[in-house]
Each structure stands twice: as C-alpha cells, then as structure tokens.
Amino acid sequence: MMPSNSSFVMRLAEVARDIEATLTSLLSDEARSGEIARPLRLMAAMRHAVLAGGKRLRPFLTIETARMLGVEGKGPRFAGSGIELLHCYSLVHDDLPSMDDDDLRRGRPTVHKAFDEATAILVGDALQTLAFEILASLETDPDPAIRSALVLGLARASGLGGMVGGQLLDLAAEGRYGAANLSEAEIRRLQMMKTGAILTFSVEAGAILGRADDGARQSLTAYGRALGAAFQVADDILDRESSTEALGKRTGKDQEKGKATLVDHLGLEGARRECARLVAEANDALAPFGAxxxxxxEAVRFVVERQV
Incomplete structure (x- = not known):
C-alpha cells in the first residue's frame, strides 16, 4: 500500500532531524582525528551554509534506498550526510557574485553576504573535501570496496561530467561566452548534469550500500534520473509561479538573465505534463521492487507537488 502523504512527510522530517544531528556533530569546532585545528570563523561559516534547515532530500533518497535493500543505521546516514555536504558546497559557490550572484538562500543571507566572498569560497572547498572524507570513512561502511565505489560515484556525479560541468553550461546559457540559444535537448542535458547527477547518485549510493545486483542498480539509476529531471522541471515551474518569500530564495532569475528552461520550450501546462510523465517513468523503474x-x-510525487 502506498504510504499516505502525511506519513511520508513525517518520515522525511524524521530523516531530516537525524541528518541535522549528524551534520551538527560533523561541523563541531572540535578537531577530528588527523586534523591540526578547525578555524572558528570557517566553522561558523560552514554551519551557516549547512545547518539552515531544508528538506534533506538527497540523504533521504540514500537512506530510503538502502533501507529498501535491507541496510539501515549509521552507514547510510553518514553517506547521506556526505552527499548533503557536497550539495551545500555547490550552493555556496553557486551563490557567489561571479556565479549566480544571490543574496538569499533558505530565507537567510548567503554565505558571502553573512561573512565575505573569500570565506565563502573556502567554505565550499572545505565542505567538498569533508564530503569525500566522510564517504571514505570506516563509519560509512567497513568494506573498502563499498567506500571506494561511493567516492568514485560522487566524484563523477559532482565533477566535470556532472554538476560542475553543468554549472559551466548554465553560465553559458546566460550568454556569458557568446550567443546562447539552447535547444530542448541541450537544456535537458544541462539540467541532467547540474541538478540531476547528484540526485541520481543519492539513489545510487543507497544501492551501493545495499549491495544491489546489476539489474537492481540499473533500475534504481533509471528511477534516480527520472526523479532528478522531475525535480528540475518542478523547480523551473516554482521559479515562475512562486514568490521569494515562499521559496526563501530569489525567484524569476532565469527570466531576468534570458536563460531558457523547459518551461520556455513546453509552456507551463506542457511542463506540468512533463512532470507527470517523469513520475510515471520513475514509478515504472521501481516496478521490480514491489511494495x-x-x-x-512517494518521494518522486513529493518532488513534483512541493510548494517550496
């Protein structure tokens, strides 16, 4: 039986609380084994970037995928926290004046506004390296092959062929490097890299921890890709229809910068139909796993129905 929306929201909130507690511990001022010291200003800025609430969707996907495959506890929680730190690093750098130039994130000043630009750059650097440290830790999994697969997967999802490459394409879509008139296929590729790659890997990480076989891994990857694409289309719709106050970040940025989205190509109703198609695609990919x-x-339905 499909869980009720209320029970899903409760589960999402429960995981978010667990992740928040784990992240709070990981970002304490106390130096961990092998570290010399933790500069207090850097730690304060890192906590500002990370401990600002949020749905914690990426660790939720890791934890719930692993749980479906019979693995629960500290390992998936640590892996999910590592992915969340990587995600938060990307937001800090995306918000910089040289990138998206945003002043607001999750209803609070962005890191370069609350601190300064140099600190924000270092915050991103530190969050990125800490993310990989966590995935490589024995606390995530005792099997070095599993930890290696997690590190490799996150590196590929977040690097030049994934999130970072997608950010460059996103900047190019604003016309920074010459004329920009993206086709629908080019927009889909950009979004698959910039946003979809980490969301997809969040599911794959749970599959890795759950020791899924090749067939299950392929099905879960297909699910993750459909969810990631649906997330971005829904985000584009929210950017057009919601307010800065409701979202906790500036809306209408893409239109201001003349950057095309799938909403431009498909229209709002077409974009909603695309969301529905992607939900169906994600659900089809989960058919082998049953109840x-x-x-x-429910997670993919939540992604397209959310209002923030």
Missing amino acids: PADVLR
Missing part, C-alpha cells in the same frame, strides 16, 4: 519501494514512489 518495499513505496516510499521512493
């Missing part, structure tokens, strides 16, 4: 995948089915 144990109901939380993941």
Whole structure:
C-alpha cells in the first residue's frame, strides 16, 4: 500500500532531524582525528551554509534506498550526510557574485553576504573535501570496496561530467561566452548534469550500500534520473509561479538573465505534463521492487507537488 502523504512527510522530517544531528556533530569546532585545528570563523561559516534547515532530500533518497535493500543505521546516514555536504558546497559557490550572484538562500543571507566572498569560497572547498572524507570513512561502511565505489560515484556525479560541468553550461546559457540559444535537448542535458547527477547518485549510493545486483542498480539509476529531471522541471515551474518569500530564495532569475528552461520550450501546462510523465517513468523503474519501494514512489510525487 502506498504510504499516505502525511506519513511520508513525517518520515522525511524524521530523516531530516537525524541528518541535522549528524551534520551538527560533523561541523563541531572540535578537531577530528588527523586534523591540526578547525578555524572558528570557517566553522561558523560552514554551519551557516549547512545547518539552515531544508528538506534533506538527497540523504533521504540514500537512506530510503538502502533501507529498501535491507541496510539501515549509521552507514547510510553518514553517506547521506556526505552527499548533503557536497550539495551545500555547490550552493555556496553557486551563490557567489561571479556565479549566480544571490543574496538569499533558505530565507537567510548567503554565505558571502553573512561573512565575505573569500570565506565563502573556502567554505565550499572545505565542505567538498569533508564530503569525500566522510564517504571514505570506516563509519560509512567497513568494506573498502563499498567506500571506494561511493567516492568514485560522487566524484563523477559532482565533477566535470556532472554538476560542475553543468554549472559551466548554465553560465553559458546566460550568454556569458557568446550567443546562447539552447535547444530542448541541450537544456535537458544541462539540467541532467547540474541538478540531476547528484540526485541520481543519492539513489545510487543507497544501492551501493545495499549491495544491489546489476539489474537492481540499473533500475534504481533509471528511477534516480527520472526523479532528478522531475525535480528540475518542478523547480523551473516554482521559479515562475512562486514568490521569494515562499521559496526563501530569489525567484524569476532565469527570466531576468534570458536563460531558457523547459518551461520556455513546453509552456507551463506542457511542463506540468512533463512532470507527470517523469513520475510515471520513475514509478515504472521501481516496478521490480514491489511494495518495499513505496516510499521512493512517494518521494518522486513529493518532488513534483512541493510548494517550496
């Protein structure tokens, strides 16, 4: 039976609380084994970037995918926290004046506004390296092959062929490097890299921790890709229809910068139909898992129906 929306929201909130507690511990001022010291200003700025609430969707996907495959506890929680730190690093750098130039994130001043630009750059650097440290830690999994697969997967999802490459394409879509008139296929590729790659890997990380076989891994990757694409289309719709106050970040940025989205190509109603198609695609990918995948089915529905 599909979980009710209220039970799903409760589960999402429960995981978010667990992740918040883990992140708070990881970002304490006390130096960890092998560290010389933790500069207090850097730690304060890192906590500002990370401990600002949020749905914690990426660690939720890791934890729930692993749980569906029979693995629970500290390992998935640590892996999910590492992915969340990587995600937060990307937001800090995206917000910089040289990138998206945003003053607001999750209803609070962005890191370069609350501190300064140099500190924000270093915050991103530190969050990125800490993310990989966590994935490589024995606390994430005792099997070095599993930890290696997690590190490799996150590196590929976040690097030049994934999130970072997608950010460059996003900047190019603003016309920074010459004329920009992206086709629908080019927009889909950009979004798959910039946003979709980390969301997809969040699911794959749970599959890795859950020792999924090749067939299950392929199905879960297909689910993650459909969810990631749906997330971005829904985000584009929210950017057009919601307010800065509701979202906690500036809206209408893409239109201001003349950057095309799928909403431009498909229209709002077409974009909503595309969301519905992607939900169906994600659910089809979960068919081999039966009822144990109901939380993941609810997750993709949540992604397209959310209002913030």
